Amino acid sequence: MSDIIRRDPRAEWIARNRLHPLHAAMQPVQHSWMGPNGVIRKNVHGVGFIGPNGIKRIDRSGAQQGGAAKRTAAVEVQLPLHQxxxxxFYINVVPDMVGGRLSSHDRDLLGLARQLAGSDGAVLAVxxxxxxxxxxxxxxxxxxxVLEGHEFEGYAPEQRVQGLRAVDNQFSPRHWLLPDSRSGGGELGRxxxxxxxxxxxTRVWQIKGDECIGRAGAGQEDLARPLPRLILAAAECADPVSxxxxEVLPVELSTGLARSLPRIEDLGAVAVDPAAIPMAEAxxxxxxxNGVKDWALFHQTAAALGATEGASRVAVDDxxxxxxxxxxxxxxxxxxRVYVAVGISGAIQHLQGIGACDKVVAINLDPGCDMIKRADxxxxxxxxxxxxxxxxxxxxxRNGAKRDAA
Known part of the structure; x- marks a missing residue:
């Protein structure tokens, strides 16, 4: 057999013709290449690309459109284990855990703790x-x-400070990291x-060696100071671990926590009108x-769920x-934390605006729209x-919960 590589004029013509049904299949797929700095880059737009967390990336190439196209199954990626x-030494982190789960701010904080811990230290989450x-x-x-007990439920800053003092006495961490947020971390840290x-x-957004940089002057200036033991970090202070x-090995306190009568009584959460909540804080x-035809029913559903209402640009323009x-x-x-898109096809500007949402739920008639691909x-x-x-x-x-309470 000859070693001469033959050209296929028809395949070359299909590769040049974007309107041909087989155009996407004829494109060379480059999964990785070396960048100008010697760093291996990955093609995040490749069909079926699997990210570092095992999550399949959105395919915008159009190769998955249509009934004949089959979606590439996501393959579970086993990340290397760090032990x-x-x-x-320890780097202690106290995440906000809003709703019992790590927020994006918490993950940024853990990424910063991972940088401070290096290869010899351990990140301890409280x-x-x-x-x-x-x-x-x-x-x-x-x-x-995990510090369990009913005394830590709700708004209990005094009891939580006592718990952190006990952790500090036992583990003597090199640094304490808390999120400088309005969800409790900012007040608890202070x-x-x-x-x-x-x-x-406070409001630390960058750490360089033995120096940290925080926001000052109403966020208009940067303030550099020596790195202290207690750090209240802002959002996007570091890249999350990916x-x-x-290992997430469980640890316990060697001594019991001291009990004291609290001076603060938690009267419970105050009901807030969802319509009064700013969109950026909801x-x-x-x-x-555009797919919503009965807006009265839409408003009724939002009220029943207790959700803040939003809209796409088309709905606002109309x-x-x-x-x-x-x-x-x-x-x-x-x-x-939860974004429900009803009748939204998913324009690129809209998808950019919800990029930081934790969970996206899509309700749509078109199974091939971009919002369906983005949705969890x-x-x-x-x-x-x-x-x-x-x-x-x-x-x-809700009726079942009322009967159970009665």
Whole structure:
């Protein structure tokens, strides 16, 4: 057989013709290449590309469009295990754990702790009460300490400071890291610093060697200072851990916690009108688009769910929603924990605006739209019937909870 490579003129013509059905199949797939700095780059737009966390990336090449195309199955990627049998020191992290799960701010904080720990130190996460998180291993946690007890439930800063003092006495960490957030980490960190009689570094967004840089002057200036033991870090202070998994070995306190009568009484959460919550701060957003035909039913469903209403640009331009409710690059960038998109096809500007949302639920008639590809959970069907069923399910659940309470 000859070693001469023959050309295929028809294949070359198909590769040049973007309108041909086999155009995508004729394109050379380059999964990785070396960048100008010697770093291996990955093609995140490749069909079936698997990210470092084992999550399949969105395919925008069009190769998965149509009924004949089959989606490439996601392959579970086993990340290398990072072990610290005998830690030389500890970096303690107290995540907010809003809703019992790690937020994006918490993951950034764990990424910063991983940088400070290096290869000899261990990241110790201190969690209060029960949690629902199952991804501590891929978030960078080497040791996990859960402080359980009813005294830590709700708003209990005094009891939590006592718990952190006990952890500090036993493990003597090199650094304490808490999120400088309004979800509790900012206040708890300052109370803990006052208890230790130490001056914390607040609103830290970068650490270089033995120096940290924090925001000052209403966020207009940077303030550099020596790296203290107690750090209150801002969001995006570091990249979250994505290339390794960790042991998450459970640890316990060797001594019991001291009990004292609290001076603060938690009277419970105050009911807030979801419509009064700014879009950028909303945790649960119920957003409608061009596919919504019954807007009265849409508003009724949002009220039943207790969600903040949002909309796509098309719905706002058509006058169905106010301009301040627009989600996307041309509207408001949102960071909701749950984002429900009803009748939204998923323009690139809209997908950019919801890029930081934890969980996306899509309700749409088109199974091939970009929003379905982006969503963590998709419901294919007519929106009116799905919303009616959703309202009925919510009422059934609440009536059952009332009967159980009675």
């Amino acid at each position: 610290v049998p005998v830690p030389a 969690v209060f009460g029960e949690h629902k998180e199952s991804a501590f291993a891929t978030a960078g946690v080497d040791r996990l300490l 109370r803990f610093a006052a208890s230790l009689k130490e001056r914390p570094a 290339e390794t998994r960790h 945790e649960f957003i119920f957003s409608g688009g 006058g169905f929603m106010a301009r301040d409710r627009q989600v996307g690059a041309s509207g408001t960038w949102v960071t909701a 959970l998709s419901v294919i069907g007519e929106s009116a019937s799905i919303l009616n069923a959703l309202i009925a399910a919510v009422e059934t659940y």
